Amino acid sequence: EIVLTQSPGTLSLSPGERATLSCRASQSVSSSYLAWYQQKPGQAPWLLIYGISRRATGIPDRFSGSGSGTDFTLTISRLEPEDFAVYYCQQYGSSPLTFGGGTKVEIK
Amino acid sequence: QVQLVQSGAEVKKPGASVKVSCKASGYTFANYGLHWVRQAPGQRLEWMGWIYVGNGDTKYSQKLQGRVTITRDTSANTAYMELSGLRSDDTAVYYCARDLGVMEPCDYWGQGTLVTVSS
Secondary structure, three states: OOOEEEEOOEEEEOOOOOEEEEEEEOOOOHHHOEEEEEEOOOOOOEEEEEOOOEEOOOOOOOEEEEEEOOEEEEEEOOOOHHHOOEEEEEEOOOOOOEEOOOEEEEEO | OOEEEEOOOEEEOOOOOEEEEEEEEOOOHHHOEEEEEEEOOOOOEEEEEEEEOOOOOEEEOOOOOOOEEEEEEHHHOEEEEEEOOOOHHHOEEEEEEEEOOOOOOEEEEOOOEEEEEOO
16 A cells, blocks of 8 residues: 655645645555645545646646655645645555545644 | 535444445436545545446455445436444545546545444
């Protein structure tokens, strides 16, 4: 099973700042099958990025994904008030599909 | 618009079974797969299994193999997840989520169903 480790656990930033979230895999993620989700309290997750860098339908271009192999990054170029949430990475290249432990982006 | 509506919260005793339903609308049900994912309090998301609605093919997490069964009723546009031999650590919010492709990420999610296991 591929274990995903996200860092930092919590990121304290102000609106308008840039957020950089990391996701490291215990082994190489096959075929670029890495996704990112956003989850707000009491809500289901929402798909942001798949295939490392492809934005899902309706996702604004301030969200971008990058990386390869075992190291991946989600960047939010300028934080909007609605972006403060928990973010999870997921690999879907091998079964079982697995998720990272999450990074909470909170208002500083 | 795509909607996945799940059944309501359940409280079960240890050793019992629970069956959660997920009714789909707004798209052609048989053309997509569905994942089941759970989230225990304060824990990371955990993938439980997947069904391709068109032909009923399933894949399960090895950790839950033997306890989880995912089925579908195409005439009712509804999928089901049944978990047996419930334990206290099965207490979680259970989500169904539509597959973007085949064993790909989840592009639409249900609202979640809280299952509480307590004696």
